[in-house]
Amino acid sequence: MKEIEKDFLRYVNKITHYEEAISLMYWDLRTKAPANSVEQRSNSIATLSTELHKMRTSEQLKEMFTALLSDEATGVISEITRKSALECKKDYDLYKKIPIEQYEEFVKLQSKAESVWEEAKEAADFKRFEPYLEQLVEKTKTFIGYWGYDKNPYDTLLDQYEPGITVELLDEVFAELRDGIIDLLKDIQHSPKKFDPSFIYHPFPKEQQEAFSLDVLKQFGYDFQSGRLDDTVHPFEITINPSDVRITTKYDENDFRVAIFGTIHEGGHALYEQHISKDLIGTPLLAGTSMGIHESQSLFHEIFIGRNRSFWQYHYDRFKSYAKGQFDDVSLDDFYRAINEVKPTLIRIEADEVTYPLHVIIRYEIEKALFNGEIEVKDLPKIWNEKYKQYLGIEPENDGVGVLQDVHWAGGSFGYFPSYALGYMYAAQMKHAMLKDIPDFDDRLANGDLEPIEEWLRENVHRFGKMKKPLEILQDATGEPLKAKYLLEYLREKYKNIYDLA
Amino acid sequence: MKEIEKDFLRYVNKITHYEEAISLMYWDLRTKAPANSVEQRSNSIATLSTELHKMRTSEQLKEMFTALLSDEATGVISEITRKSALECKKDYDLYKKIPIEQYEEFVKLQSKAESVWEEAKEAADFKRFEPYLEQLVEKTKTFIGYWGYDKNPYDTLLDQYEPGITVELLDEVFAELRDGIIDLLKDIQHSPKKFDPSFIYHPFPKEQQEAFSLDVLKQFGYDFQSGRLDDTVHPFEITINPSDVRITTKYDENDFRVAIFGTIHEGGHALYEQHISKDLIGTPLLAGTSMGIHESQSLFHEIFIGRNRSFWQYHYDRFKSYAKGQFDDVSLDDFYRAINEVKPTLIRIEADEVTYPLHVIIRYEIEKALFNGEIEVKDLPKIWNEKYKQYLGIEPENDGVGVLQDVHWAGGSFGYFPSYALGYMYAAQMKHAMLKDIPDFDDRLANGDLEPIEEWLRENVHRFGKMKKPLEILQDATGEPLKAKYLLEYLREKYKNIYDLA
Structure with missing residues (x-):
């Protein structure tokens, strides 16, 4: 042996x-x-x-x-x-479990579907993409037949991205989250508070944005001896080897938020990978344990640190020194409110932190219904638009900014979307648990002392790699199973202040 | 079939x-x-x-x-x-032909020898490196036994880097080259002409050097859609795939020559690789045919173009515009002379274009004698120093700047050095042949019109890849077998002008 x-x-x-x-x-x-x-x-x-x-x-x-x-x-x-x-x-x-010919056919279909999707999105023409999406769904259903399932066929897909997560669990937490957010959104929309965030769009030279991004990454403890930051159209994190965890970001000279929050987000992914125990080198366990836990780490950094007022209390003066005077007349509070403005939009990746989960939940509800045979591919645009209307109060003027906006389905990735909202809930629940160990969390941020926070994440999440399953990580780190309420509480608390809610 | x-x-x-x-x-x-x-x-x-x-x-x-x-x-x-x-x-x-255990032993020995060599060079202590070099030579001799040889055991090594080249041929051409250069060097040293090249060492910002380097590469026709230029300690060219031929250079802000001539040199290697016929994609023939032919292309660009007065006639004003005024009072002629100053030095890679072949020939003579059993490893420092004294008139003050200066032997590469001088002779012979087709070679350079020159090289050398052996390339391109006289004639002609020789 x-x-x-x-x-x-x-x-x-x-x-x-x-x-x-x-x-x-x-x-x-x-x-x-x-x-x-x-x-x-x-x-x-x-x-x-x-x-x-x-x-x-x-x-x-x-x-x-x-x-x-x-x-x-x-x-x-x-x-x-x-x-x-x-x-x-x-x-x-x-x-x-999948016959090799069927697997190869699927790979070819994916690649074809992705290029058709690109054209269809450009032309805002769902009909063009429809037959491909139909085939992708059909074949995936056949695969589920090969793989098998317990209660719900969609569970098999969920399990591939987020082991242990089921429709039963998601139905419960996503319903609570959705309803809570819709309530909060209504309150925010009724608030008389209005901001003028126009200063956001003033020119901010790329080199200066980069210098600030590097500063922040260093403060987080991102190890540049084991990684590097480059510039790409679509930001990403990639682990090349255990001591080579690279990230990229995108610079928009007319909207600094793209690079700053993009870098912090990818930096969160990278910190996770950099902190996995070196005992796991050379095994398949040296990797983040799931999409959701990975996303919890990027969102923890982007949202719970990067969009926190205390974080900016520490950084705002330095940030201003990198800019070309555009913030000189902007108070910290105005700045903080502007980067946290809530406004329903059609596009998931441009969403604010309140409405973001609604985008994800809509995709979850559609995917689940598709794989349970309750709806058909041809009905997607209609169902999509209805849900946007119902949850966000806005409706896509065309499918390009609606049902065709994301590449995931064209790539045959079904069951992936829920990870985004799961990661967000995980992060909120971790933040709640962390406060017991680090009650002065905000003071730490305000003093630029991130070390205990990073140490907590390393100790409770990062180091395990795939030695623990996602829900095991969550349970052990927070002492509780998954709950939607921590994210809802965080959002209500934060936006109560920003929008003077009751 | x-x-x-x-x-x-x-x-x-x-x-x-x-x-x-x-x-x-x-x-x-x-x-x-x-x-x-x-x-x-x-x-x-x-x-x-x-x-x-x-x-x-x-x-x-x-x-x-x-x-x-x-x-x-x-x-x-x-x-x-x-x-x-x-x-x-x-x-x-x-x-x-080599038993696998012996091959593996050799690989381990190489790696160990390289790190010992580094220390020995640093400490200028040949004794430390001696036992490793002895083993490398012994094992290589054993390998020659396995591989077999016709006339001379060293031929087998030469053939690995430069197929078709033999001791018989090298003895003849290298002797002629060596004696001709020693004569020329004496004449130059007796010349009363002296230059003041101190302006070379004035600060020249890296970014500006890079901009000029990129300009020159573009003029040569280096395809940036199929390559890129980066910055490294040791410049090199590397072919990643047939449409991805990358080069690197090194910037010394206090000596622009390092980057400019380094870039042109590596650019010459890259042009060769970029111009190999795409019919050879996916085969082992899509590569330069030998070390020597490769070096002929880098040296053709570095020396026959880059150190040519007409080239600078076209570029000097633009070059000056990149610099920070250091050449404002330097005439084109003074500049041209300064970058072509001849001065025997101890270090091969710092040598001028007249003395360079002597460095190579010394290594050839030593390697040949080693593998023919005429000398022993322990005698190398003494023999090395004597030859430097005899050919170049200078003697290393220690082995660090003498016999230990190059990594090649530590890497087990014997038979490699001659390629450097062969490439130089090939280039001179090609230049001579090219003049028949492009008699206005210098005028073309002076007008910045490199196209016919690059086209000649592509047509006669580059496109074949490994479809032709090195001496076949040379014969077909120049109509003659290898001759030392073209390099000697070129050098005498050029330095006659620079040093006012008889």
């Missing part, structure tokens, strides 16, 4: 080396690669990805993880090995 | 994809990678390199190239396939 454990660890270590090569090729494609290199690069990525796929679905691997997960192995192999074997089994089952 | 050809091409195409991943990982390590990423990155590179090695030495590949090189294949398969099969056979034989 010890021999098998050794062979297995060598095998999964080799997998991480292929992953490093592929990640770097992607990073380079999106940051540095010259335009003409793309075609050949894509072929090289495809070759290495195919090899990686073969390794993850080999009989050799199956034999090893089966042995390591047998009763004989209990107490003999390490816990890291056991959980690594479980991860490998999960991947193996995911791919092996 | 057609089936085998198809399988073979698929196989070698896959090899190029692994090469792309590895090249990118190296490029990143040397340009962008954060400090802490290095250890894990090295492991990932090692894993992919091992896979690549397996592919290059597999029985499957051997069966394919053996079939493709059999009589049956003649006339059935394409010439590209046949030459690719020959390349694969060459690689296969190189590795397979």
Whole structure:
């Protein structure tokens, strides 16, 4: 058994080396690669990805993880090995249960659908995308048949992004969250308080935004010896190896918020990855445990730190010194209110922190109904628009800014969206729990002392990687199962002040 | 046979994809990678390199190239396939003739020797490095035994870097070159002409040097859609894929020559790679045909273009506009003389264009004698110093600036050095031949019209990749076998003017 454990660890270590090569090729494609290199690069990525796929679905691997997960192995192999074997089994089952031809067809369909989606979005023409989306949904339903499910077919999809999360749980917390936010939004909209945030759009040179972004990342403890910040159209975080966790941001010289909050958001993802225990190097456990927990860390930093008044109390003067005078006549309070203005919009990624979960919940409700056979693809635009009207009080003038706005479905990613709102709830619940250990949270921010906060996250969340499942992380860190009320309480408390609510 | 050809091409195409991943990982390590990423990155590179090695030495590949090189294949398969099969056979034989344990021992020894060499060089202590160099030489001699040789054991090493080059040929051309240069050097040293090149060392901001470097690369036709320029400690060119040929340079704000001539040099390598026929994509033929031909292209650009007076006649005013006034009182002639000053130095990579070949020839003579058993490793410092005294008239004050200066031997690279001087001779011979087709070469430079020159190189050298062997390229491009006289004639002609020689 010890021999098998050794062979297995060598095998999964080799997998991480292929992953490093592929990640770097992607990073380079999106940051540095010259335009003409793309075609050949894509072929090289495809070759290495195919090899990686073969390794993850080999009989050799199956034999090893089966042995390591047998009763004989209990107490003999390490816990890291056991959980690594479980991860490998999960991947193996995911791919092996689908006949290879059907999997390949799906990959081709995804790629075609993405390019059709781009055109359809541009033309605001859902009809063009509809047949592709239909096929994607149909094939995914077939896959669910292969994978199997307990209570609800959609659970199988949810589990792929957020292990342990079910329709039963989401129906409950999302309903509470949705109704609470709709109430709060109404109160905010009835508030007579109005701001003039026009100073936000004054020119702010890219280099200066970058300098401030770097400053903030350093304060968070982002390790530049194990990462770097670059500039891209779509910001992202990517882990190339355990000591090479890179982020990118986007600079809009006429709206500093894009870069500042984008950097803080990706920085939150990166801190998570940088703080995973080095004991997990060379195993599939050295990664964030789920999309939702990952998002909780980016949102914790972006919202609970970055949009906090105390944070700006510490940073505002320095921030002003980077700008070209545009904030000279803007008080801290006006600045704080402006960056927290609430205003329903059609586009998810441009949403404020109050309405954001509504965008996600609409997608959840639609996906769930689709996979439970309650609605059909052709009805999506109508249903989409009705829900926007009902929850946010606004309606898309066309499908380009409505049902076609996100790429996820074109990529065949169903069950992914809920992670965004889950991460937000996780973050709020963590913040609530953290206050017990760090009651002077706001004072710390106001004094620029983030260390205990980062230490808390590292200790309770980051270091475990995939050694713990998402709901296990949440339970252990906060002492409670998932609850919607912490996010609702946070939002009501914060916006009561900003909008002078009752 | 057609089936085998198809399988073979698929196989070698896959090899190029692994090469792309590895090249990118190296490029990143040397340009962008954060400090802490290095250890894990090295492991990932090692894993992919091992896979690549397996592919290059597999029985499957051997069966394919053996079939493709059999009589049956003649006339059935394409010439590209046949030459690719020959390349694969060459690689296969190189590795397979050595017992795998001995090869692995050698790789370990190299890596150890390189780090010992670094310390020894720093401490100027040859004794420390001596036992490692002895082992490297001994093992290489054993390998030559496995590989076999015709006339001279050193031929086998030469052939690995410069196929077709032999001791017999080098003895002749290097002796002529050496004696001719020593004569010229004496004449130059007797010249009463003296320059004051102190303006070279005035501060020249990095950004401005970069802007000028980019300008020059564009003028050469370097395609930035298929490449990029970055900043490193040691400049290099690297081909990541056929449409991704990157270069780096180094900026010294107190000596603009480092960046300007470094960029032009690496740019020459890159133009070669960018201009290889796209018909060779996916085969081992899409690469420069040898070290020497590669160096001929970098030196053609650096020396025959970049240090040409006509080139500066076109560029000098623009160059001045990038600088901070340091050349305002410097005439074009004074500038031209200063960048072409001849002065024997101890360090090869700092040598001027007259003395440079002497540095290389000294290494050739030493390597040849080592592998013919005429001298021993322990005698190297003494022999080195004597040769520097004899050829260059100067003697190293210690081994750090003498026999220990270059990394090549520590890396187990014997037979590599001659390529530097060969490339220089090739370039001079090409320049001579080019003048028949482009008699107004200098006028073209003076008018900034490099197109016909680049076109000549593309047509006669670049496009072939490894479809032609180095001496075949030279013969076809110049109509003659290798001759030392063209380089000697060029040097005498040029320095006659600069130093007012008889």
